[in-house]
Amino acid sequence: MKNKITHSDNEFPNLEKLKSKNGFETPTGYFDSLHNSIMDEVKEETKVKKLSFYKAFAYAATVLLIVGVSSTLFFSSPEINEEYEYVFESIVNYDEITVDEYNAEFTDVDLELDENLLFDEIAFL
């Protein structure tokens, strides 16, 4: 094994002479300033990251608020309530309306039926 290394060293004498030298230098105190620069950038990145999170949170909250307020206003509107109440009552009291009322509401056809019959009773005629 030792011979092998010696052979390798002899094969490349110039490289062996230069081993671990690269001839490059850095400015004085460079690595201290490099550390500080990197940490400054990291702090900036963290700020941007936090800001983006808060921004996204603010957008989501705004959208939710708008949807919430719109829904509240929409469903608490008196006109809409009246409409809904009317539809609801129509369904609930559907079997209670008279033929005249039915004709007036749902059709223009003038059925010649007993005007006092309840709507459900027509089906059994």
Added chain:
Amino acid sequence: MKLDDIDILNLFETNEQKAFSHLVMKYQERIYWHVRKMVVNHEDANDITQNIFIKVWKGLSKFKKESNLYTWMYRIATNETLNFIKANKNKVAQSLENIQVENKKSDSFFSGDEIEAKLHEALATLPEKQKLVFNMKYFDDLKYKEMAEILGGSLGSLKASYHHAQKKIEAFLKNN
């Protein structure tokens, strides 16, 4: 005080910035020199090193502890450096070899003697991957196994690549 990689990663879970500060302290010189030997120019090496550490910062939360932190960082550094060289190559439409030789000559932070300058000229004639292999082995004394983790490829091909690089450089030094 230099912490072990595992201590840095554990600290990162509770205090990200403090842990990262330790990591920069521990690895900044090795990463810088790895880059510098590839791009030669100090200013470029400085910019690239900063970018590398920002990438490391962004990716550290996803880093899996089973892997080796240093080889992971070294891989980021290698990719970043190769991307820089590629972009620079396209930009100035010159070969990597010429750029590096030119940079070296105009670099005020080169104090090497003639033979060291020749070594860098010889290095500039190598293909990128061969140069990386040579730098990692010759200057950084990395193990082939570590090099394989960073660069990919088999141990045999890395050994062959290093041997070819040595031969070419030795021939260049003898003939110039």
